[in-house]
Amino acid sequence: MTESEKNKAKEILVIQIKQIGDCILTEPVFRALKEKWPDCRTSFVVSSAFAALFQNNPYIDEVISYNFKKPAAELLRRRKRHYDIAIDFLGNPRSRALTLFARAPLKLGFTKKGSFLFYTKTAPASSGPEYVSDTKFRLLAPLGIVSLPQPIKIYISEEEKKLFVDYGKDNGGAAFVAISPTSRRPARRWTKEHFAKLADILIRRHGVMPVFVWGPGEEDYVKSVMGMMKEKALLAPPTKLRELAALLNNCALLVSNDNGVRHLAAAVGTPTLVITGPTFRECWTPKEKQHRAVQSDVKCIACSKRECESMICMKQLMQEEVASEAADMLAKYSGRK
Structure with missing residues (x-):
């Protein structure tokens, strides 16, 4: 793809089929693409489980729901579109196949073993702890996009925001603090x-x-956690992802494990306080001041383990420390959305 062709890019395919946090952290990419090419058409291939989150986004023209049970080729063949640029932020066998089937002259992916077989341009991922959304923007450098990402955003409608206006109205007007212990x-x-x-x-x-x-x-x-409390709290009703986003939008703060809910809350502007252990907090914590992460000071922190027998990093982080951070955040950011 020549520089002249690159400057006239009309159809851009972005691929990030999992996980929910990675998908949400890809959202700023579309704003950057539209700033570079205001008239371009952007398509986002994302897991069908998360596709609804990207509805109403003014920077995403088409959300393509990816079903893991169906062949990748079939998904793009039905659309019969001619993509100018395909950007693969995942780099696994499925996303690489989607990149090839896009048949775009310019195919971008991160530098990995064998990446030259699938991409025409590659970029190195971060060599150290770096906010994931920043890492994604490294892949836009070959397009001449060198800006840092804007805050992540999910566009919930005014009607969706009203879903939980009356929720828990008999609690005396107390501010809601969402808790995600899973x-x-x-x-x-x-x-x-x-x-x-x-x-x-x-x-x-x-x-x-x-x-x-x-x-x-x-x-x-979650009910087992609530059963250990001395005071009375609320159990959220069953929600779909967009409904959960609307509920979080009505909360003054989210206190959470390192999970997908944290990104959902940040994307609707709710301050987040996240308890981290086996992950680098720098990688997943938004840079805005209303988002914080706390973790223990132990040697094995950020070990990347999925399971751990000792769980020392979690056991040593006491509720008083987290409560102190939460109190400070409530004082500074409550009511500022």
Whole structure:
């Protein structure tokens, strides 16, 4: 693809089929592409489980739902579009296949073993801890886009925002603090006891109402945490992802494990306080001041383990420390959305 052709790019395909956090952190890419080429048409290939999150986004012209049970070739063949640029932010066998089937003259991907077989241009990923959205923008450098990403954003409608206006209205007008005590990876879970004690502290000292949020298969786990509390908290109703985003939009703060909910909250402008252990907090914490991450000072921090027998990083981080951070954030950012 020549420089002249690159400057006239009309059809751009962006691929990030999983996970929810990675997909949300790809959102600023579309704003950058539209700033570079205001008249371009952008398409986003994303897991069907998360596709609804990107509805109403003025910078994404087409959301293509990816079904992992169907061949990648079939997905793009049906559209019969001629893409000028394909950008693969994942780099696994499925996303690489999608990149090839796009048949774009310019195919971008991160530098990995064998990447030259799939991409016409590659860029190195970060060599150290770096906010993931920043890392994604490295892949835009061959397009002449050198800016840093803007904050992530999910565009929920005014009607969706109204869904939870009356939720918990009999709680005396207390501000909501969402709590997400779950994670797909056991090593990322702060203890149930710590979460329960934290929720009690927030009620007693700060007069807020904790709302425990959950997803499919997590209700019993969340209820077991709530069962350890001395005070009364709210259990969120069953929600789809966009409904959960609307609920988080009505909260003053989210306290969470390192999971997908943290990115959902940040994308609707809700301050986040995240408990981290096996991950680098720099990689997943937005740079805006209203987003923080806390972790223990132990040698094995950021070990990247999915499971851990000792869980020392989670056990040593006490509820008082997290409560102190939460109190400071409530004082500084509550009501500023």
